[in-house]
Every structure is written in C-alpha cells, then in structure tokens.
Amino acid sequence: MDLGLSPEQTAVRRLAEDFVAREITPYAVAWDRAEEVDRGIVRKLGDVGFLGLTIPEEYGGSGGGHLAYCLVTEELGRGDSSVRGIVSVSLGLVAKTIAAWGDEDQKRTWLPRLAAGDALGCFGLTEPGTGSDAGNLATRAVRDAATGTYVINGGKMFITNGTWADIVLLFARTNDTPGHRGVSAFLVPADTPGLTRRAIHGKLGLRGQATAELVLEDVRVPGSAMLGPEGKGFAVAMSALAKGRMSVAAGCVGIAQAALDSAVRYAGEREQFGRSIASYQLVQELISDIAVDVDAARLLTWRVADLIDRGEEFATAASKAKLYASEAAVRAANNALQVFGGYGYIDEYPVGKLLRDARVMTLYEGTSQIQKLIIGRALTGVSAF
Ligand code: FAD
Numbered sequence: 001m002d003l004g005l006s007p008e009q010t011a012v013r014r015l016a017e018d019f020v021a022r023e024i025t026p027y028a029v030a031w032d033r034a035e036e037v038d039r040g041i042v043r044k045l046g047d048v049g050f051l052g053l054t055i056p057e058e059y060g061g062s063g064g065g066h067l068a069y070c071l072v073t074e075e076l077g078r079g080d081s082s083v084r085g086i087v088s089v090s091l092g093l094v095a096k097t098i099a100a101w102g103d104e105d106q107k108r109t110w111l112p113r114l115a116a117g118d119a120l121g122c123f124g125l126t127e128p129g130t131g132s133d134a135g136n137l138a139t140r141a142v143r144d145a146a147t148g149t150y151v152i153n154g155g156k157m158f159i160t161n162g163t164w165a166d167i168v169l170l171f172a173r174t175n176d177t178p179g180h181r182g183v184s185a186f187l188v189p190a191d192t193p194g195l196t197r198r199a200i201h202g203k204l205g206l207r208g209q210a211t212a213e214l215v216l217e218d219v220r221v222p223g224s225a226m227l228g229p230e231g232k233g234f235a236v237a238m239s240a241l242a243k244g245r246m247s248v249a250a251g252c253v254g255i256a257q258a259a260l261d262s263a264v265r266y267a268g269e270r271e272q273f274g275r276s277i278a279s280y281q282l283v284q285e286l287i288s289d290i291a292v293d294v295d296a297a298r299l300l301t302w303r304v305a306d307l308i309d310r311g312e313e314f315a316t317a318a319s320k321a322k323l324y325a326s327e328a329a330v331r332a333a334n335n336a337l338q339v340f341g342g343y344g345y346i347d348e349y350p351v352g353k354l355l356r357d358a359r360v361m362t363l364y365e366g367t368s369q370i371q372k373l374i375i376g377r378a379l380t381g382v383s384a385f
Contacts, residue, residue, distance in 0.1 A: 077253065
C-alpha cells in the first residue's frame with residue numbers, strides 16, 4: 001500500500017493551495033457576511049480545471065483520478081466550504097452522473113459547459129416532505145403519449161446551487177404502482193417554463209451558497225431529457241450520492257485541517273498567566289485531538305478514492321468516510337473554537353465559520369443516522385431503514 005502522492009497529485013494539490021490562497025481565502029468572511037459568494041468564482045474554477053476533474057478530456061474535462069479530486073476538494077474546503085459545495089454539486093453530483101449515465105448527446109451537450117464553468121448544475125432530490133426517505137418522493141413526471149414529452153409537477157427543497165444553476169438533475173416518479181420505486185432522472189434546463197426558484201436565506205452555515213426551493217408546475221421536457229433508463233432514477237441518485245459522500249468527506253478534512261492550522265497558530269501567539277497558551281497541557285490536548293481527527297478522516301477518505309480509481313466496490317467505505325469525517329469536522333472546529341476562547345466566537349477569526357459550515361455535513365447527502373443504517377445493512381445483511 002502506497003499512501004504517498006505522485007508528482008502529478010502533489011502538483012494538483014499545490015495548484016489548489018495557490019488558487020484558494022489567491023481567489024478564496026481573502027474573500028471568504030465577506031462572502032459569508034453578504035450571504036453570497038462572488039459568482040465570478042465559478043468561471044475561475046472552470047478555467048483552472050477544477051470543475052472538470054475526473055471528466056474525460058474528450059468531453060472537455062481535465063481528467064485525473066479521484067484522489068486528485070479529493071485533494072482539490074480538501075483545499076477548497078479549507079478555504080471556504082461554500083465554494084467547495086458549488087464544485088461538489090455541479091461536478092460531483094451532476095457532471096459525473098451525466099458522464100456515468102448519459103447518452104452521447106447528453107454528454108456532448110452538458111459536460112463541456114459544466115467543466116468550463118459556463119454552466120452550473122444542481123441536484124434535485126430532496127422535497128419538502130421527503131428527506132432521508134428519498135425514494136418516497138412525490139414529484140411526478142407523466143408521459144404525454146401523443147408528443148412523447150413528460151409533464152412534471154412537484155417541488156424540491158434545500159437545493160444547493162438552486163438559484164444559480166443552468167441545469168437541474170431532477171428526480172421524479174414515473175410509475176405510481178404502490179410499493180414500486182418507479183423514479184426516473186431528468187435533465188431539466190433551469191429556464192424551462194413552469195420551473196420557479198426561491199432562494200432560502202438564514203442558513204446557519206454555507207451562507208455564501210445559493211440554496212433554493214424549486215417549484216415545478218406543468219414543466220414539459222422531451223423524452224430525450226431522461227437520464228438513464230426509465231424507472232432507474234433511484235439507482236442514478238444513489239450512485240451519485242455514493243461518490244458524492246467521498247467529496248463531502250474530503251471537504252470535511254479541509255475544514256478539520258483549517259481548524260488545526262488556526263488552533264496551532266493562535267495557541268502559539270496567545271499568552272495567559274504569563275505564558276503561551278500552547279505550553280498548557282489541556283490546550284495541547286485540544287490540539288492533538290484535532291490532529292488525530294484530521295489524519296483519521298483523511299485516510300478514510302483517500303481509501304474511498306483509491307477504491308474508486310481501482311474499480312472496486314466503494315459505497316460502504318464512502319458512508320464510513322462521510323460519517324466519520326463529518327462528525328470529526330464538527331469536533332475539530334469546536335475544539336479549535338475552544339482554543340480561541342472568546343475570540344473564536346467573533347467572525348473576524350476563522351473558527352466560528354468553520355463550526356457553522358461543518359454542522360451541515362452531518363445532515364446532507366444522508367444524515368449520520370442514515371450512514372449508520374447503510375453500514376449496518378452492509379455488515380448484517382438486514383435493512384433497518
Ligand atoms: P429528515 O429525513 O426529516 O430527518 C430528520 C431526523 O430524523 C434526522 O436526524 C434523521 O437522521 C432522522 N431519521 C430519519 N429517518 C431515520 C431512520 N430511518 N432511522 C433513524 N433516524 C432517522 N438535497 C438535495 O436533493 N440536493 C441538494 O443540493 C441539497 N443541498 C442541501 C443543502 C443544505 C444546506 C441542506 C441543509 C440540505 C440540503 N439537501 C439537499 C437536503 C438534505 O440532503 C436533507 O436535508 C437530508 O437528506 C435530511 O433530510 P431532512 O432534512 O428532510 O431530514
């Protein structure tokens with residue numbers, strides 16, 4: 001087993017570090033306060049190739065393996081989780097799913113634009129009444145036999161990139177037979193008549209991100225908008241989320257690493273009782289707990305990338321990494337805040353934002369409880385959902 005990085009992977013990580021230091025870190029607090037990331041960042045992420053990682057070059061992507069994708073995601077998460085989430089959704093959940101399930105037309109139409117940052121994608125699964133039980137969604141797509149089009153009605157909730165997106169990867173029920181998981185996936189351009197979007201404000205964290213509620217009223221799409229076979233939409237969604245969980249985990253590693261860097265720096269600068277607080281054993285305990293969380297979360301996450309790149313089964317490992325890394329990121333940010341004392345509570349210092357941004361990681365792409373049910377099912381063979 002080789003846990004080192006290749007020269008190419010080291011170069012990608014450096015590129016990401018430089019990009020984050022130049023284009024993200026100086027603005028992250030202002031974006032958080034304004035509740036809006038500068039939209040120009042999308043094009044910059046496309047120009048540097050970060051929106052096309054793992055997408056084949058023939059479709060405008062920048063190629064590379066999943067470990068390179070993890071390294072970039074970690075650096076983005078270290079800089080600003082709002083920006084990290086823009087990439088995790090548009091590339092991780094949308095472009096990669098089109099690359100895996102799309103026909104030639106769908107790939108040629110969307111992948112070059114998504115990879116370049118000319119278009120942004122969002123992933124529409126959750127609904128107001130359906131969160132963890134995602135397969136039970138109520139949005140319906142009814143086929144009009146005369147024209148071969150589908151008419152979609154329903155609503156989606158908490159959709160990252162929702163108000164910015166050009167394309168919605170949307171999941172809707174196409175078969176109403178009781179007990180039948182007849183869900184299909186559709187690629188719906190965001191400007192399709194009948195699709196309206198409402199921004200959701202007042203989030204605890206990821207405040208720079210454009211999160212939205214989508215309302216669909218008689219939205220009509222051609223049959224060619226279906227992604228993957230009819231009735232296989234739940235499989236499409238679950239395959240997207242399995243890989244997406246690796247991306248969330250990598251973002252959490254970035255948060256935990258930022259917490260560690262901040263805590264070490266501050267502990268060395270702050271003096272109380274006539275000595276640096278770094279000299280106190282209880283402060284060192286806080287810092288060493290963060291450091292162990294960073295290493296453990298990173299190794300679990302890299303293992304998922306390695307399994308994917310070797311073409312092996314990775315879904316349970318992705319749930320373990322996402323579960324551990326998200327809980328670790330919350331712990332790490334909270335420990336770092338303790339090292340900062342009262343200053344940690346003020347947003348001029350970085351750790352409060354890290355804690356707010358970390359908190360949602362234990363909720364989305366499957367809550368911690370849902371990850372435990374996935375891991376438990378894999379181990380026992382019994383579904384406890
Ligand atoms: P619920 O499912 O109602 O869960 C409430 C509680 O019950 C949780 O603690 C949960 O763990 C627990 N629970 C539920 N079922 C069980 C069970 N069987 N056993 C034990 N405990 C259980 N969704 C998208 O589709 N696209 C996005 O881009 C997206 N972005 C998001 C961005 C943000 C900022 C947020 C907050 C959410 C986003 N989501 C998105 C939605 C997210 O995936 C859901 O919030 C999440 O799946 C949980 O669903 P819920 O909020 O309805 O909670």
